[in-house]
Amino acid sequence: MALPRALDPSVQDHLRLETFEGKFDVKDFVGAISEKLIAQSKADPGPFDPKPFIRTFEAAVDKLIAVRKDVQTKTEQSEKSVRVAERDYSKKMAELNRGFEAVGQSFGGMETKMNEVGRTAIRIGEQMESVHQQRLRAQAAYDLIDYYGQFAKDDTTRIDALKKEGKEGRRKVAVLLRRLATVAKEVDLPHSDKTRENIDRYCEKFEKDMLHLFDRAYRRGDPKMMHHCAQTLLDFNGGASCVQVYVNQHDFFINRVGESASIDNQLWGSLPDPDALPPVTESGLQELFAEIRTTVGQEAQIVQAVFPNPAYVMQVFLQRVFAQSIQHHLEQLITRTTNMPDLGFLRILQLVHQQTSVLVEDLKAYELPSVVPRSPIDANEFDRTVKGMPASAASNTATAATISTMLETAMEELFVPYTEGQRYLEKESRSLGELYANYLAKFTRYHERTGVKGKSSMFGRMVDQLSAAAATTSTSGTSTTSAQAAAALMRFGGLSASTDKAPEKPGEDPVREEDGLLSVEVAEKMLKWHAEAIGRCVELTPSSDVPKHTFALLRVLSAAIANSYIETAIESTQARLEAADTKSEPSMQPLTVLREVDLICHLWQRYVTMALLPLASSSVTIRREMVVFNNQTVSRIEGGANQVTQKLTDAIITWLSAQLAKQKRTDFKPRNDDLSFARVNTEPCIACCDMLEKIRDAAKANLSGKNLEVFLTEVGVAFHGLLLDHLKKFPVSATGGLMLAKDLKSYQDTIDTFSIPSLHERFEFIRQLGNVFLVKPDILKSYITEGYLGRIDANLLRPYLAQRSDWGQAEKGFNDAGDGGAGAQEADGKGMRDRFGMGRLSMIMKDLEPLREQISMPSMPMHGMSNIAGNIASSLANARPSRFSGAGN
Numbered sequence: 001m002a003l004p005r006a007l008d009p010s011v012q013d014h015l016r017l018e019t020f021e022g023k024f025d026v027k028d029f030v031g032a033i034s035e036k037l038i039a040q041s042k043a044d045p046g047p048f049d050p051k052p053f054i055r056t057f058e059a060a061v062d063k064l065i066a067v068r069k070d071v072q073t074k075t076e077q078s079e080k081s082v083r084v085a086e087r088d089y090s091k092k093m094a095e096l097n098r099g100f101e102a103v104g105q106s107f108g109g110m111e112t113k114m115n116e117v118g119r120t121a122i123r124i125g126e127q128m129e130s131v132h133q134q135r136l137r138a139q140a141a142y143d144l145i146d147y148y149g150q151f152a153k154d155d156t157t158r159i160d161a162l163k164k165e166g167k168e169g170r171r172k173v174a175v176l177l178r179r180l181a182t183v184a185k186e187v188d189l190p191h192s193d194k195t196r197e198n199i200d201r202y203c204e205k206f207e208k209d210m211l212h213l214f215d216r217a218y219r220r221g222d223p224k225m226m227h228h229c230a231q232t233l234l235d236f237n238g239g240a241s242c243v244q245v246y247v248n249q250h251d252f253f254i255n256r257v258g259e260s261a262s263i264d265n266q267l268w269g270s271l272p273d274p275d276a277l278p279p280v281t282e283s284g285l286q287e288l289f290a291e292i293r294t295t296v297g298q299e300a301q302i303v304q305a306v307f308p309n310p311a312y313v314m315q316v317f318l319q320r321v322f323a324q325s326i327q328h329h330l331e332q333l334i335t336r337t338t339n340m341p342d343l344g345f346l347r348i349l350q351l352v353h354q355q356t357s358v359l360v361e362d363l364k365a366y367e368l369p370s371v372v373p374r375s376p377i378d379a380n381e382f383d384r385t386v387k388g389m390p391a392s393a394a395s396n397t398a399t400a401a402t403i404s405t406m407l408e409t410a411m412e413e414l415f416v417p418y419t420e421g422q423r424y425l426e427k428e429s430r431s432l433g434e435l436y437a438n439y440l441a442k443f444t445r446y447h448e449r450t451g452v453k454g455k456s457s458m459f460g461r462m463v464d465q466l467s468a469a470a471a472t473t474s475t476s477g478t479s480t481t482s483a484q485a486a487a488a489l490m491r492f493g494g495l496s497a498s499t500d501k502a503p504e505k506p507g508e509d510p511v512r513e514e515d516g517l518l519s520v521e522v523a524e525k526m527l528k529w530h531a532e533a534i535g536r537c538v539e540l541t542p543s544s545d546v547p548k549h550t551f552a553l554l555r556v557l558s559a560a561i562a563n564s565y566i567e568t569a570i571e572s573t574q575a576r577l578e579a580a581d582t583k584s585e586p587s588m589q590p591l592t593v594l595r596e597v598d599l600i601c602h603l604w605q606r607y608v609t610m611a612l613l614p615l616a617s618s619s620v621t622i623r624r625e626m627v628v629f630n631n632q633t634v635s636r637i638e639g640g641a642n643q644v645t646q647k648l649t650d651a652i653i654t655w656l657s658a659q660l661a662k663q664k665r666t667d668f669k670p671r672n673d674d675l676s677f678a679r680v681n682t683e684p685c686i687a688c689c690d691m692l693e694k695i696r697d698a699a700k701a702n703l704s705g706k707n708l709e710v711f712l713t714e715v716g717v718a719f720h721g722l723l724l725d726h727l728k729k730f731p732v733s734a735t736g737g738l739m740l741a742k743d744l745k746s747y748q749d750t751i752d753t754f755s756i757p758s759l760h761e762r763f764e765f766i767r768q769l770g771n772v773f774l775v776k777p778d779i780l781k782s783y784i785t786e787g788y789l790g791r792i793d794a795n796l797l798r799p800y801l802a803q804r805s806d807w808g809q810a811e812k813g814f815n816d817a818g819d820g821g822a823g824a825q826e827a828d829g830k831g832m833r834d835r836f837g838m839g840r841l842s843m844i845m846k847d848l849e850p851l852r853e854q855i856s857m858p859s860m861p862m863h864g865m866s867n868i869a870g871n872i873a874s875s876l877a878n879a880r881p882s883r884f885s886g887a888g889n
Contacts, residue, residue, distance in 0.1 A: 007059045010036060015063045017071065033060055144183055147176060152195040156202060163206070167228050170210070174236035177203050207236065211245055218249065226306045234308050243313050246306075247320050252295045268336065272344045274435050274529050279351050288329055289359050292321055300366045311368040315406045318363065322410040326356065330414065342431035349418055350536045356414065360407045367403050419540055425549050428533050429556050435529055436560035439522070444564065446516035447572045518569045518596035520603065523561060527607050530557045534611065547616035551626050554612055561604055562633045566597055570640035577647040583658065585691065586651040588698035590644050595702035597641055601634065645711065652695060653718045659687040660726045668736030668773075669805060685743040689750045692719070696754055709756065716751050716759035723747065723766055733805040737773035744770040764788065772797070773804055 007015070014032050037052050150158060163173045181203055184196040210229050217225035233242040247253070267283075270276035299317060303310040330352050337344040418424065437444075530553065537549045573590045580586065608630055616623040663684045681689075692715075699711055723744075732740055748763040765788040775783045784790070784797055801807060 007056070007063065008036060011056065011060060012063070015060060015067065017067055020067075033057070140179070143176070144179055147180060148183060148187075148195065148199075151180065151198045151202070152191065154198055159202070167232075170228075170232050171235060173206065174210075174232045177206055178236055203236075207233070207241060210236070211241060214242055214245060215249070218246065223302070223305050227308075230307045239307070239309065243307070243316050246313070247317050250299075250317070252291070253320065253324060271337070271347055272340045274343060274532075275525070278347050278532060281355070282333065282348075282351060285329060285333070285352060285355055288325060289355060292325070292359065293362060296321075296363055296366055300368065304368065311403065314366065314368055314403055318403065318407060319410055322414055327414055334418070341434060342427050343435065346427060346431055346533075346536055349415070349424075350539060353415060353540055356411055360411050363407055364404045415540070424540055425537075425552055428537060428549075429552060432530065432533055432553065432556045433560070436526060436556075436564070439526070440560065440564055442511070442515040443522075444568070446511040446513075447568050449511055450516065450572065516569070516572065518566070518593060518600065520596065520599050523565070523600040523603055526557070526561055526565075527604065531607075531611060534615070538615065543618070547619040547622040550612055550615045551622050551629075554608070554626060554629070557604075558629070558633050561600070562637060566600060566637055567640055569593055570597065570637070570644055573644050574640070574647060577644065577651060580651060582651070582654055584655075586648065586655050588694060588702075590648045591698050591702040594641055594644060597637065598707075601637060605630070605634065649711070649714055649718070652691070652715060653722070656688055656691060656719055657722055659684045659691070660722055662687075663726065663730060665730060668730050668732040668740045670733070670736055670739070681743050681746050682739065685746050688719075689746050692747075692750045693753070696750075712754045713756050713759065716754055716756060717762065719747075719751075720759070720762045720766065727769065728799045728803065731803050731805055732773040734774070736805075737770070740770050740773055741767075761788075769797075769800060772801060777806060 011033050013019075014029065019029070033056065034053060037056055040052065041048060147159060150156065159173060159176070162169050162176075165172075177199070180199050184192070184199045187195075210233050214226055214229035214233075217223075217229060230239055230242050233239040267279050271279065296318070300310075300314065303313045303317070307313045333348050333352065334345065337348055533553055534550065537553060538546055541549055570593070573593045577586075577590065608626075613623060613626060616626055661684075663682065667682045667684075695715055696712065699708055703711055727740075744763075744767050748767050751759050751763045768788050772780065772784060772789070780801070784792075784794060784801075789797065
């Protein structure tokens with residue numbers, strides 16, 4: 001056996017068992033064992049000697065094998081010890097489980113026995129309670145009979161002694177007296193009336209004593225004694241008398257008796273001014289509501305500390321606040337508006353309603369819980385009497401509605417005298433009617449005095465309609481809102497059914513031209529006033545009545561802005577056009593009226609669509625009626641605008657025709673060529689061009705879109721027809737052809753500024769037709785077969801060719817040159833006539849209207865105004881950008 005090799009002590013330290021118990025790394029272990037050997041190898045010169053390493057590692061391996069055997073031996077011993085310990089642990093756990101099961105069974109049996117004992121105790125307790133209740137009932141019945149007998153003998157000694165025992169004694173006396181009073185009403189025995197009187201008399205005395213005691217405690221500021229008195233009176237008769245004493249003697253009501261609201265001169269000065277903003281506060285009302293908020297905040301704490309039923313007391317207190325303080329102040333404010341217009345009354349009513357609504361929302365925060373009386377309620381009157389349940393207390397519990405509900409009811413009752421039925425709507429309608437009538441008084445007076453006399457005049461019809469409307473009454477015999485508005489318009493406008501044109505009154509301001517002009521600003525102000533009225537309507541009336549009232553106020557607005565304002569201006573404009581002298585140049589002022597009508601109607605319809613119709617969305621029927629009514633009103637205005645446009649166009653065409661009629665026979669066949677060439681255009685041409693320029697400028701300044709296009713097209717087409725007829729009437733010489741060409745060029749240049757493509761082609765044809773007087777006879781035939789003239793039957797051009805001064809010589813050559821193509825020309829002429837259905841050149845020019853395809857609208861006749869009025873009317877009905885966008889210019 002080889003001897004164990006000796007190891008270095010440092011190596012032996014690394015071979016102990018502790019080295020392998022922690023974190024072990026093989027590289028670090030090998031490095032630690034060979035560290036010293038590596039150092040020695042480096043120190044010795046010569047080749048590397050592995051023997052020290054081999055000996056050291058062999059010895060280390062032997063040592064590690066020995067360590068492993070020791071570890072294995074210890075592991076086997078530990079495993080044996082663990083197995084023995086596990087067997088002992090299992091035995092102990094089994095014994096413990098058996099012990100726990102035995103204890104659980106013992107507790108289960110004990111619980112069963114306890115349950116049986118408990119049920120027995122409950123049955124015994126119920127029986128004892130029943131016996132106790134029967135005993136109490138018997139004792140109470142005995143006491144009632146005993147005290148009833150004493151009252152029958154008029155002996156109150158015993159009950160007086162009980163009352164003097166202090167708080168508890170008074171509580172017992174209260175319950176006893178309530179029971180005696182109830183029993184006395186049920187007993188029907190000899191001499192029971194006298195006993196009942198004695199009991200009632202004592203009850204009254206007891207109540208007075210308790211109220212006196214409560215009053216003394218109230219004045220001393222003793223909440224405990226007040227609570228005792230309140231609880232005693234609650235047990236006695238419900239405590240209503242105690243609550244009334246408390247409320248009646250409250251400093252808030254005593255200090256405000258006879259107090260008047262402070263005067264705010266600025267508020268009352270601007271109140272009836274419709275242009276001033278509606279007031280949002282009033283000093284006296286603000287002070288009152290601030291005091292109410294402070295008082296109620298303090299009172300809520302006191303009531304909860306003093307009264308056993310604080311919710312009921314708070315309701316009584318708040319009802320008194322509304323019925324006395326707020327109502328009194330509201331009546332004072334309403335009284336001050338007596339000598340004001342209705343607008344003052346309506347604004348004050350809205351102001352108080354707004355502020356009261358805010359106050360109610362604030363007071364809802366003081367919602368107090370309802371306290372049910374301690375004594376239970378029994379259906380049997382005698383049991384209730386014996387148990388101590390007062391009938392009045394039961395009623396207090398039944399009526400103890402929430403404070404929020406009471407506040408809403410109190411607020412509604414506050415405004416009922418002013419809003420019930422049709423009162424509010426009548427006031428609002430009358431106020432709007434008076435405001436509009438006052439505002440339009442000068443406008444109405446101007447048009448009344450400048451209107452045309454006769455039953456067919458606008459004012460004759462308007463006055464008759466207003467008179468009929470003012471006399472209209474509803475089925476109940478009261479005037480309708482429309483009737484009231486009509487009456488106000490007649491009264492403030494100074495209209496009478498018996499007059500058509502009233503004279504000026506002495507001292508009255510004379511009418512001015514600007515008084516009768518339409519203005520968008522006036523319409524805006526009328527709509528602003530109406531919007532304020534609608535806002536009041538939404539706030540002051542129930543939501544179910546808002547659609548109906550909105551429709552009624554829409555009628556008032558329509559009567560003012562449509563009938564009395566827009567239609568009045570339209571009718572007056574029509575009357576001026578009808579009465580105008582046809583020999584004088586027509587005024588373009590009607591276009592200005594139409595522009596204002598367009599802008600006002602658009603603004604009005606936007607207001608109706610955005611503000612009024614949504615308010616009627618809850619009622620489909622009323623909303624439909626509003627739409628129908630609004631459409632009928634707009635259609636009526638459109639009809640008036642149509643007539644104005646038609647009459648204006650007719651007046652323009654008549655005047656242009658009159659100017660062309662001033663053309664001299666020698667203008668296009670002058671005798672003095674030098675004098676003729678000195679002129680640029682003839683006088684009728686200059687007059688017509690000036691008029692067309694005025695029409696263009698006025699139309700572009702006041703019309704837009706299709707309105708402008710159709711109006712200028714109608715004027716241009718009609719003037720084109722006048723020129724076609726005009727050229728047939730005057731002989732033209734070679735020199736005069738130059739003058740005619742100048743005139744036609746001026747007409748064409750002026751019409752081109754209209755910027756209407758179809759008119760450009762029409763007047764290009766006119767210019768080419770005028771050139772037939774300039775070309776030589778030998779090329780005349782070829783000229784009329786080219787351009788626009790080539791599309792026309794040559795026979796239709798003969799009336800114009802016949803006006804050439806040399807037509808006598810040129811006609812034969814023209815006919816000879818045309819024989820070869822006579823058949824074709826005849827066929828073309830027949831086809832042309834068949835296509836147009838008439839022989840007039842003016843109607844053939846319809847073939848030159850590409851505008852018909854470009855703008856997809858029917859071609860208009862050359863005379864009259866059958867289509868343009870309809871287009872302007874449709875523009876009024878369609879929504880177009882308002883004047884603020886500049887679309888109307």
